[in-house]
Amino acid sequence: MLQVNDISKNFGDFKAINDLSFEVKVGDVMGFLGPNGAGKTTSMRVITGYLKSDKGSVVINNKNIDEDPIFTKSMIGYLPEGVPLYLDLSPYLYLDYVCQVREIKNPKTAIKKAISDLQLEEVKDVPIETLSKGFKRRVGIAQALIHNPKLLILDEPTDGLDPLQKFEVRKLITKLSKTKAIIISTHILDEVPEVCNKCLIINNGEKVFEGTPTQLKKKVGKTLDEKFRKLVK
Numbered sequence: 001m002l003q004v005n006d007i008s009k010n011f012g013d014f015k016a017i018n019d020l021s022f023e024v025k026v027g028d029v030m031g032f033l034g035p036n037g038a039g040k041t042t043s044m045r046v047i048t049g050y051l052k053s054d055k056g057s058v059v060i061n062n063k064n065i066d067e068d069p070i071f072t073k074s075m076i077g078y079l080p081e082g083v084p085l086y087l088d089l090s091p092y093l094y095l096d097y098v099c100q101v102r103e104i105k106n107p108k109t110a111i112k113k114a115i116s117d118l119q120l121e122e123v124k125d126v127p128i129e130t131l132s133k134g135f136k137r138r139v140g141i142a143q144a145l146i147h148n149p150k151l152l153i154l155d156e157p158t159d160g161l162d163p164l165q166k167f168e169v170r171k172l173i174t175k176l177s178k179t180k181a182i183i184i185s186t187h188i189l190d191e192v193p194e195v196c197n198k199c200l201i202i203n204n205g206e207k208v209f210e211g212t213p214t215q216l217k218k219k220v221g222k223t224l225d226e227k228f229r230k231l232v233k
């Protein structure tokens with residue numbers, strides 16, 4: 001579904017990503033891990049076509065994103081870091097706007113499904129700015145899912161949520177994973193094995209580990225946090 005081939009991205013002299021490659025298939029949930037500043041958000045911005053890489057290529061459903069950006073973007077659902085939303089719109093009107101931008105044929109049906117899947121019924125008509133962090137996150141995930149994308153890219157989807165909200169997001173990811181390829185970034189290691197079948201750890205823009213959560217557990221240290229520290233030290 002997604003092939004990332006040797007991508008590099010510099011900001012001036014600073015190498016934010018250096019020769020990063022990986023692959024994600026339908027059915028995969030890849031935990032994209034690394035400490036703050038490792039290059040996770042930058043990589044996701046390159047994959048979604050928001051930033052252009054200096055080197056390498058991104059291929060989605062066998063199409064290079066530079067050669068067919070409209071088609072490849074139609075395959076992607078993206079929850080950007082920090083969940084930018086139009087705060088003066090209600091979730092309903094915001095999702096209606098997203099449907100127009102994405103030229104969704106049956107917007108009413110798509111909005112109804114997204115509102116139901118993300119349990120937004122009780123807040124669908126109030127301004128987004130009045131919502132709690134958990135509800136705002138759900139609106140962000142709803143807009144990422146509304147066009148039923150094959151590739152879902154979630155940048156820190158559980159960051160700042162309470163334990164119950166985190167549980168709900170992980171449950172949703174597990175449910176979605178059967179029919180999609182999913183990448184979730186996080187700097188919190190404990191979240192990973194629960195929902196992921198693959199892990200990729202980056203540090204200073206470079207891959208330092210790729211494998212299953214079980215392989216990660218075997219590699220170093222007793223706890224996942226110890227492993228993480230060893231791999232990124």
Ligand code: ADP
Pocket residue numbers: 011014016034035036037038039040041042043
């Ligand atoms: P992560 O998401 O893993 O925390 P980021 O991808 O946000 O990391 O950032 C990786 C590095 O690139 C950081 O050192 C950050 O300061 C730098 N960086 C990110 N975006 C820019 C930018 N637009 N201009 C300059 N430096 C940037």
Ligand code: MG
Pocket residue numbers: 040041042081
């Ligand atoms: Mg980030």
